[in-house]
Amino acid sequence: MTALLKVEGLTIGFGNAAPVVDDVSFSVDPGETLALVGESGSGKTLSCRAALRILPAVAQVRGGAVMLDGPDGPCDLMGLTERQMCYVRGNRVSMIFQEPMRSLSPLHRIGNQVIEVLRLHGTAKGQGARKRVLETFERVGFKDPERIYGSYPFELSGGMRQRAMIAMAIVGKPDLLIADEPTTALDVTTQAQVLGLIKEIQHETGMAMILVTHDLGVVANMADSVTVMNRGRVMEAGPAPLVLGSPQHGYTKELFAAAPMIPESSEQKAKDDGRDYILEMRNVSKTYTLKGKAPWHPKEHVYAVRGIEFGVERGKTLAVVGESGSGKTTCAHMALGAEWADPGAEILFKPEKGAEAVNLQELGSADRLAFQRKAQMVFQDPYSTLNPRMRVKDALCEPMEIHGLGTHGERIERATEMLRWVGLSENMLTRYPHAFSGGQRQRLSIARALMLGPMFLVCDEPTSALDVSVQEQVLQLLEEIRDRLNLSYMFISHDLAVVARIADEVAVMREGLVIEQGPPEALFYSPQHPYTKALLAAQPEPDINRPIDLQTVSQGAGKPTTWPEAFRFDDVTIPPLLETSPGHKVRCHV
Structure with a gap:
């Protein structure tokens, strides 16, 4: 041929x-x-x-x-x-x-x-x-x-x-x-x-x-x-x-x-009954109002997030998993105070253990700027994150300039250190973003988020653009700095193999709702919800003899109105999130 x-x-x-x-x-x-x-x-x-x-x-x-x-x-x-x-x-x-x-x-x-x-x-x-x-x-x-x-x-x-x-x-x-x-x-x-x-x-x-x-x-x-x-x-x-x-x-x-893989067997992690949340979201919803397609058409309401109730423990990682449009990134933006939640929501941030919690919904501009020094975000699309007209050194030093931290020399020294942390060399400081590959630009975004030494980091698909060997290095880096600096992560990902490695708690979202939540060993080895089962079945493995099970994927990834009756929901009838076993919650009808 x-x-x-x-x-x-x-x-x-x-x-x-x-x-x-x-x-x-x-x-x-x-x-x-x-x-x-x-x-x-x-x-x-x-x-x-x-x-x-x-x-x-x-x-x-x-x-x-x-x-x-x-x-x-x-x-x-x-x-x-x-x-x-x-x-x-x-x-x-x-x-x-x-x-x-x-x-x-x-x-x-x-x-x-x-x-x-x-x-x-x-x-x-x-x-x-x-x-x-x-x-x-x-x-x-x-x-x-x-x-x-x-x-x-x-x-x-x-x-x-x-x-x-x-x-x-x-x-x-x-x-x-x-x-x-x-x-x-x-x-x-x-x-x-x-x-x-x-x-x-x-x-x-x-x-x-x-x-x-x-x-x-x-x-x-x-x-x-x-x-x-x-x-x-x-x-x-x-x-x-x-x-x-x-x-x-x-x-x-x-x-x-x-190559990351979901472990074959469950490894139980030690649980601490007294949970210390650095950030907690209570009754958090977000509704967007869109204009009609024509002036005489009614406005359209999009319910991006509905009644979210979860928290990020200090020094640990909460992974939020779900398809595009499920509300993961919207939750992340609200957790950082970048978007306002609907009235009645509480987003509580506690900088130190035992300190009084601050509601991000009530912060003024000065307090919000101080909070943003403690909480940073690694975005999904590195190309739109980095200014194409700024050299790497200027992009990395900009957060410190905004917050008035350090001298020029100290900022450059910090930028050099951050580049080393993410596996890049000092001679890259004078280059522009277009001179880097997609994976290298993502590493630059991670370095920029670490410049202020935050205590809470939101990672929105931080490894999605990285090849497997660099992904492994970045995950090791994130784990090392989390343990060294006692950082807390909200980790958004669609890669369950990555989530299985780094997460202490997993929340699965669909259409703005958390449909299953619990520790990785519960969700990965004893999933209850059909959508969680679809996520696991859809995870590709580097084994030619273990293809993706498209039938299980199609059953769980279909519309919520087509799910089994115990899990089915629509805009009118939404089942509650029930605790089926200690620490394991599933959205289902009683």
Whole structure:
């Protein structure tokens, strides 16, 4: 069989420096999935961008060919005119980018941006194009396609923006889909459904896919062949069963050793009956009022969070788990005082054990600034967090300048120390954010959050953009500084393997409600709620013989009105959160 895309001897460099991609070769057949695996900065994304001729202006293709098979035989994409490449991009070869906020226009509605693909290539027009876009939105997991069609990117969560990017890439039904970390920002249930969707589309259309990822669980579920890259070179390549089942290269073995997994057996953690909460949320709800689609349409109320009751113990980690749009990040923003909760809510912060609790809802501007020095946040999207016009040293020192801490030299010294803590070098202080890979930018965000020496840290998907080996280092770092400084974490994640490692308490959220809560050993080894069971079934494992159980996922990840009667709820009837065993709560009817 003739390869659909064949990359031969690709070499890419910047300026006079040594090549960052050196003599890389790989190929993908029609209908096949090739996984490009490696750490951030290994050259995976650059190799794929070279195929579409969308490299940065300063990048130089120093050698190699990219052959795309077509009706008239293979052609070298490097020799096509820009006009010819416009036909290839989006029509024959489409790409899902890693950072959706950077790729989507903030000035245009999501529907208009997705439908543009069909209009540019003449695939569909008018109401037919709109219908096709809405069908694609529904297939990638949007519960209200019409609302998403008319929304702007800033109105969606990180995972929802990523789903919009996936819809934009597949709506044109391309021959080849290049997916650069397509499920990085997605919760595990949506990830499982999207992976199943991509497989389904491949079977229907014969579409090939190049999957750029660091998630070995995703590779095991999707890939037919695997190419492992490190520092711009191919380390190992071959059929997925051989590479995953019996890796030969030392680097591949290290990747597998660093991959997080839910432990096979439960490890009971010591419990302390007298709980000391550094932050406690009581009766916390958040309602957003949206304008109607037209001036004469009524306003729409979105209940993002409903009746939250949980706390973060001092020196421990509360993990909040759930799908995009479940209210996790909204809870985090309210916990930091960045958003106001609905009237009647209490968000109590106790800086020291035995001190009087302060209600964040009642703080003035001066007291709020003092509180923000003690509580910081690591955001999900590092690209939108860091100012692209500020050097790293300025971005890191800015929090200390705002709070008037230290001299210039002391700030630089602190910034240098924080870079070392997150595994970066001092010579990176003078660089701009665009000079770093996605994983490196996330580490910079973590360093910036630690600059003020906070006692409470909200981590919103802090490891979602990191490859497995760096993720392992960051998790170790977070554990070390938590134990050393007695920090308390609210840890938001969709990766249950990460949660199983770092969490002391887990709260599972769905549609603004906590539907199950308890210690990890209770939720992971004795789950009661169908949605919690779906989360566990959707967790990909780096084992080709243990695929994702899509049936269990679809049962628990469906609408709450389709759940078993004991757990079913709607906007009118919501069951209470009941304690079924010591410390283990489940939202169910008695």
